[in-house]
Amino acid sequence: MFRQVAQLPLDYDLFKGPEKIFNWSPAGSVIFGNGAVAKTGEEIRRLGGKKVVLTTDEGLVKFGVAQKVIDSLEAAGVEYTVFDKCEANPSVETVEAVAELAKDADMIIGLGGGSSIDPAKAAAILVTNGGNIRDYEGCDLFEKAPLPVIAIPTAAGTGAEVTCFAVITDVQKQWKMAIGGSHNIPSLAICDPELTASLPPLFTAATGMDALTHAVEGFVSRGSEPISDALLGQAIRLIAGSLQRATFKGEYDKDARYDMMMGSLMAGMGFVNTILGISHSMAHPLGAIFGVPHGVGNAICLPVISEFNIYANPEKYAQIAVLFGEDITGLSANEAAKVGVQCLYDLLASLPIPPLDSYGVSESDIPHLAEEAMKGGDRFTNPRETTIDDFKVLYKKCLELQK
Incomplete structure (x- = not known):
């Protein structure tokens, strides 16, 4: 005998009024x-x-x-x-x-x-x-x-x-x-x-950064709520503590592989109810036009867009610093948020993620990429509003990031 389970329609309306009613649709x-x-x-x-x-x-x-x-x-x-x-x-x-x-x-x-x-x-x-x-x-x-x-x-x-x-x-x-x-x-x-034990370092790093992007973007999303915060915060903590180990000694570090899969799972459960942000708006055109693997695109975009978003949600970025294990005692919210964003830059720098120009992306492609990024639905839950000129600046920073 199987019981009926409610399947609520997707509802990402950010303006639900003072009642703050939200739908939560759990996974299977x-x-x-x-x-x-x-x-x-x-x-x-x-x-x-x-x-x-x-x-x-x-x-x-x-x-x-x-x-x-x-x-x-x-x-x-x-x-x-x-x-x-x-x-x-x-x-x-x-x-x-x-x-x-x-x-x-x-x-x-x-x-x-x-x-x-x-x-x-x-x-x-x-x-x-x-x-x-x-x-x-x-x-x-x-x-x-x-x-x-x-x-x-x-x-x-x-x-x-x-x-x-x-x-x-x-x-x-x-x-x-x-x-x-x-x-x-x-x-x-x-x-x-x-x-996942036999995945090579590049693939492990790219997919792991994809999971981290889901966790971070969902955590700071304008659509976040207490249930998603619990899932996504734990996902950030797990991935921050295990991605480097899974990348560089993943064949025999079973604990790192376990934590990475759990972090990815929890990130998925969380972000499906919050939606994401402009890292995904930017990564999708990179994949569709240039074949940049989705995880690689997100890995490069995540720290850049986080720095762009920092003052729109400094409290959450400060929490990210803590989830990475940083001591923010005595820092203001803005100062602590900068520490959180620097954690993302430092993690990217430690991983074998190839630069965008290795996929044929050049500065002349930025106007078209920016136009495509403006079509992304994830823009509307990003902490900070974006214009096409913002995307042009952000893509340029992403191109220059690993040089």
Whole structure:
């Protein structure tokens, strides 16, 4: 017997009046721990699944990560089809291909980072609602509940396993679409930190900075509230204390991998209810136009936009300093906030994040990037209002940051 659970529509109205009423939409169920991936097959059977599509990428197949899921499916007698062509910035075409494979399936499994989980979530909408995925850009624009999705992250980064958005690239328009809805949260997230152990340093650093960006931007967001603050503050603390260790000795530091996955999970749970800020507004065009990995774009933008935002929410940036372990005794809120922002600059400098110009981004591209950043929905929850001229200055600082 299954009980009814309220699925509230997404509501990011920042002006709710003196009552300060807000919606909180929790994630689906979560199974967390080393070795948890072995439970995949039995959980799918428990949920009534008999036939699934597994979306992943060629690397996870090559290095045996996908086989761990397949072994579990076979042991439980679950029929499966594998789609292993997911790309770094998943495209409309990938979503269509997954949806075609899944039209007779009970569920879709997304195994990987957001690049595999997001197309699984988007394809699940298409299977039950039809049409073109472009029809659903925005919030709650689909009428029928998507096909159930089981999300298995293999990186501590996007938090896609517990969020209600799928970010899909429209290659023709060079645009990243956010497709959201409260029913779009995966039915189950299976989070196994051991799956991240073999990630190389660059990938660990980039995905980890993506998770930190979610945590920081959600924490200082104009849409933050007490529940999100608890989740996002803890996420910042966990990531700040473990990202460098996970990056440089992640193959044998299980505690760092565990804390990073927990931090990423908690960041995802928090920011889906607060939305983010202009680091994401800036990172999305970098990915759509130049193929800059999302985590790399956020890693570079985060300290720059935090410095820009500092006086719009100094109390929260001061708390970030404390969450990084800094002593701010005797400092004013503004002074302590500067310490918090410097923590972000110092962390970036310590990690193997390549500069933007290595992806072909140059100063001549800034006007177009700024125009695209102005279209980002995350601008409206950023602590400080932004203009196109602000974005031009910020992009220039990002280009110069690592020189």
